[in-house]
Amino acid sequence: MISKNKFISDPEGVNPDKIPAKRLYTGDEIPVIGLGTFGSDHVSADQVAMAVRQAILLGYRHIDCASVYGNEHKIGPVLSELMEGGLERKELWMTSKVWNNMHGEGQVIESCKKSLSDLRLDYLDLYLVHWPFPNHHAAGVDVGSRDPDAVPYIHDNFMKTWRQMETLVETGLVRNIGTSNMTIPKLELVLRDAKIKPSCNEMELHPHFQQQEFFNYVVGKGIIPIGYSPVGSPARPERDRSPEDTADIEDPVIVEIAGRLNVHPAVVCIKWAVQRGQVPIPFSANRDNILSNLKSVVSEPLTDKEMELLAGIDRNCRLIKGQVFLWPDARGWEDLWDPDGEIAD
């Protein structure tokens, strides 16, 4: 019989009890590291499901899913199998997200129910609005692809979507709700008008893109920042690559710290993330990398000096610019991110 919270069949794994957690304003606790599940259009749904299986066996208890990743129906059977083997649902933190083409009346609830059924769960720990726009793109499109019906952020419409998120909490299908790909002015309005405030905000965060002002804002509002692309998304799709992008894992400061610790530079990025205070959700389909990323949370921390050096290498390099979500009159991808502190229209 496998005892509670000790479901590690891989002897090299980390005891999940040793992984710290952060407390949300709702009282729930989210493990400080999760496994991402976006296969970047080249890792198959089966391979991602296998990665989830390995991750849980190695001691992960937090999985970041989304309907648009196209693999929840493969992850569900893995979760069922592990739970039949003794893993308890309450040990896991499961996140999913509503995609942009399901913001309309009734659709958020429909989409959540579909994710629950695909994941074979009866509740989610966290449900996020993936992007604050109802602008759709099909899987695998290139950077020039546009949704002809794309629109800028329309707060009244977002709140209609958010009301459905609140209903999901009220009906017990979801324990916590949150936002993703937001900006300060947009979140300011949501915090003003929400009945149930977001408890987490998922945002791009890595050493070359630290978003210090937004990070401080989120933390100051009692919201947990979940950091996506924490390693700098080295295998991201072509549509998310630009010539001016920089590579965190090639940064000399990161490479040098990795040398001292005898780890891959990716591990330094994850250590930095957790020590700074966000919850990174690195993706990996490679067992050794999945394990090193988890171990990074329980091994020797970065020194204060190293944290200071890492704070100094921010390049303001946003990788996931979101070009495919632009509306016809938008000036450029920057408009998605309100660089002037006002919501672009």
Ligand SMILES: NC(=O)c1ccc[n+]([C@@H]2O[C@H](COP(=O)([O-])OP(=O)(O)OC[C@H]3O[C@@H](n4cnc5c(N)ncnc54)[C@H](OP(=O)(O)O)[C@@H]3O)[C@@H](O)[C@H]2O)c1
């Ligand atoms: N909310 C949003 O809009 C949004 C947007 C983007 C991403 N996300 C979420 O964030 C997750 C992570 O972001 P991401 O997938 O873009 O990028 P990422 O986690 O920064 O990078 C993943 C890549 O890094 C490599 N890697 C990971 N750990 C490594 C290690 N220890 N050593 C060497 N290489 C390592 C992986 O290769 P191997 O497979 O070979 O290890 C993989 O190619 C996604 O999966 C998704 O769940 C959310």
